[in-house]
Amino acid sequence: MGPISLIALTLAALLFSAGGILVGKLFNKGSKNLQKGEAYECGIPTKTSPWHQFNVGYYLFALLFLIFDVELVFLYPWAVVVKKVGVTALVEIMVFIFILFMGFLYAHKKGALKWM
């Protein structure tokens, strides 16, 4: 394992993505409509200008993601010492994850994760 593996990985990634596009091109039936060229196309025609006020509820997802994402930063120092400390570390991280889970459960129960 040297720099060779890194180069091989890069080549494999390039090949894989290029292959995907190529296969798509080959089997493309060539459907052409107006929505095809629009930005953020997802199957539904856009109705208004994209500079539209979002529902405040969407921020909730971002905030919840932020909290749970950043809390997991504690797993890094834990991962450094887990082998040395052993079972105690495992139990402690379980308690930690359980507390996080309680927060998640609360958010779910409050309906913060409902799509509006």
Next chain:
Amino acid sequence: MPINYYIFLSLTLFVIGIIGVLTRRNAIIIFMCIELMLNAVNLLLVAFSKMHYVTNVSKVTNAGSDGQLFVFFIMVVAAAEVAVGLSIIVMLFRNTHSVDVNFLNRLKH
């Protein structure tokens, strides 16, 4: 590199943050400046942690590691603060349609 460089850099960032908090009027920008202050502290803590590691590693093998742990705590608490602060700003925006802090002078009698 001497530690002084790190201290100067992070104090500069910190003071930019303070000046931003004191002069800007947009709640979001004030908020970003506060984050800048916290991150200046993070930088300083990591630099000090390395400094203590280099000077004390012969006596204690994990010297200076507590400084880096502190950084994790600052990051997490800052995230919790961001969540609460942004919710407060969103709540305010719903009622006033503005995030300008000059606009908020109803409390002065």
Next chain:
Amino acid sequence: MNALIFSAVSGVIMMFSSFLLNNKNSVRVLAHVLLLATIIANIFELRGISFFHIDTRGMLEFDRFALLFTLVANVCTFAFFLLSSRDLEKIGNHYSDYFSLLFFILAGIVVSSSFKSLLMLFLGIEILSIPLYILTGSDKRNLKSNEASLKYFLMGSFSTGLMLMGIALIYGATGTFQTGITVAEKVPVLLITGMMLLLFSMSFKVSAAPFHFWTPDVYDGAPTVVTSFMATVVKAAGFIAFMRLFAEEFGSIRPEWKLLVGIVAAVTLFIGNITAVFQQSVKRMLAYSSISQAGFMMLAIYSLSNDAKEGLILYAAAYSLATIGIFAVLVRMKDYTFEGFNGFAKQQPFLAGILVVFLLSLAGIPLTAGFLSKFYMLKATIDGGSLALAIFAVLMAAVSVYYYFRLIQSMYFKTGNATISGTTTGFKYTLAALAGITILLGIFPNLLTNWLYF
């Protein structure tokens, strides 16, 4: 440790109580029961029985001072629950969440009053302030509450930034976060700078002048029930953390900060008392009065003796009980101005009498707990070597008598139609019990302070 774990778990239980229980009354009763359990667990620990054996690696130390203050804070919160929990529910729809936030604040109080490491100081102060930002803004439709919340949040996180910079500089100078530094003859510049930053940020948190400017606005804008909690228990907890920090971390470099703390105390006393005189609203007057009482509590940090420790605990109890009592009545009043209290004594002679006890205690009239706690502070200040500061404090206490007696004057000697609603018999008896405790502590302060030693 008991109180910390009990209050944190209670907070989590309260979070889910609104899904499990479907009426307001049972949620409220549950909150009372949980808090009572926390108090009992804390008393057990004060008697030497700890339910949990957790190695905190020297980051927390539950000594008698911390435990006793935790007890005082919990009991004051219990009084607050008994008097104002119905009003707390009226703020908004999420009534169980307010209780859970209060429990989290209590957990933060335990951490910040028993820290042994600057990391725990930071975490404790943050656990205590973040729920408060939310509670301040809990009246979501009210623009004043929104504004107070934003202001409090921005000021609070700004001062947190200062505190963190201070901690980082101290870490640079000493290489550890544990309190109890030892310094050679020459104190390093980094340490002095860090100490100054910590002094500023703690003054922000306890609203000592010249860092008090956010206080009146925030206290005025927050829902009155929340103000009652914020101005009492939380402020006292801030002082306990302040005192612990300066006694343990900076005790060895006392000459460097003593004068500065004395100046801060004097300025706080002056600004708080003089501005309170000009207020027309009782709520705003109480906000300024909390600043002036903070000035008195700063004297404890100035002198740092055993008397000061006892006095600070007594002060926290006396001030919190009296202010919680006054706020509990104020919440139920229709008009928050002084005129709104005109003729109150004619309509509610019993409540007016109790209010007088609380106001006398705040003003520091003998036979009340307020007098003795002020006395302890002054004694400690004189022993600490500053007669001038003590005399200045007495003068300012004399000024404070003016605005407290103004309320008594409008209750007893002016005619008007003060309107109060929702005074039940239980409410009256609880208030009477608080007044009883205030007088009892004023005669036998040892009932409380002896707990520090046995």
